[in-house]
Amino acid sequence: MQSIIEVEDLSKEFKVYRHRQGFMGSFVNLFSRQHAVVRAVDHINFKIRRGEIVGYIGPNAAGKSTTIKMLTGILVPTSGGLRVNGRVPHEQRKENARRIGVVFGQRTHLWFDLPVEESFELLRHIYRIPMEQYRANLELFNDVLELHNFFQTPVRQLSLGQRMRADIAAALLHDPDVLFLDEPTIGLDVVAKERIRQFIREINQERQVTVLLTTHDLSDVEKLCERVILIDHARILFDGKLTAIRSLIPRERLLIVDYAERYPNVELRHTVIAYHENMRVHYRFSPDNISITDLISEILERFKIMDLSIQEPEIEEIVRLIYERKVLLEGQ
Secondary structure: OOEEEEEEEEEEEEEEEEOOOHHHHHHHHHHOOEEEEEEEEEEEEEEEEOOOEEEEEOOOOOOHHHHHHHHOOOOOOOEEEEEEOOEOOOOOHHHHHHOEEEEEOOOOOOOOOOEHHHHHHHHHHHOOOOHHHHHHHHHHHHHHHOHHHOOOOEHHHOOHHHHHHHHHHHHHOOOOOEEEEEOOOOOOOHHHHHHHHHHHHHHHHHHOOEEEEEOOOHHHHHHHOOEEEEEEOOEEEEEEEHHHHHHHOOOOEEEEEEEOOOOOOOOOOOEEEEEEEOOEEEEEEOOOOOOHHHHHHHHHHHOOEEEEEEEOOOHHHHHHHHHHHOOOOOOO
């Protein structure tokens, strides 16, 4: 199958200026500045086929976001080559922007003081989306993301989960070939995460939208991706099927529940209570034995709750295990 993203020997360097301390140091800074060269991406190579969902994961400062910014045309590479749908992003920014969608989890590309509906209308004009296509997309997105609940609400008044749903829908209004997702579920509750994952799966299956997903949430990767690219210290450490690296992913999760009332028995199927004080309980469980959805459903059927959250294994732990065991993994 044809590759829609091609990255070849790609590198990106930044100059970081060193600031001398103290009065004399500040004086010297006026006339002489020293800098160090930091390589954020170091000669990486990969190809992504049309219709794939690929997890691009790694610790903080590994080079993930820098790669995404080069693929979207925001940054210019220091060396190497890359193409997205046959285009060089930083040389053909407008053409590239018309065929990609981008979501940065901690930033919105909607207009804060405008209702979601008006933001979408502006995007319709910017991308010159035909009205028939625009309405069909809104209907589809609304079915899964339930946009109608906040369509008239100014973006600044949306909850984080609502804003992320609006951002992802906005990124897909113009039917892009490629969707870049940078931490799309960061800070969301379990229900909001699952709704967004379901939408990404449907868009990928129905429209063959290629998705490159960067995330620290391994549940996103396990539920959406068959292939994983792991980057650490600016270099690709692993590129292959998720099944090849799954044995290194800690299976146990921690579910933290704050109950609204005191209950004499808060035991749950396929879990072990690791901590219980007042109305807060920590449960350890494995997704191999019970799904997160089933576990939460059981809690909501039996109890009233104030809050719940899930602690996922850290990507840093996988990197550490690879280095410690000196594992050489190859895609299957």
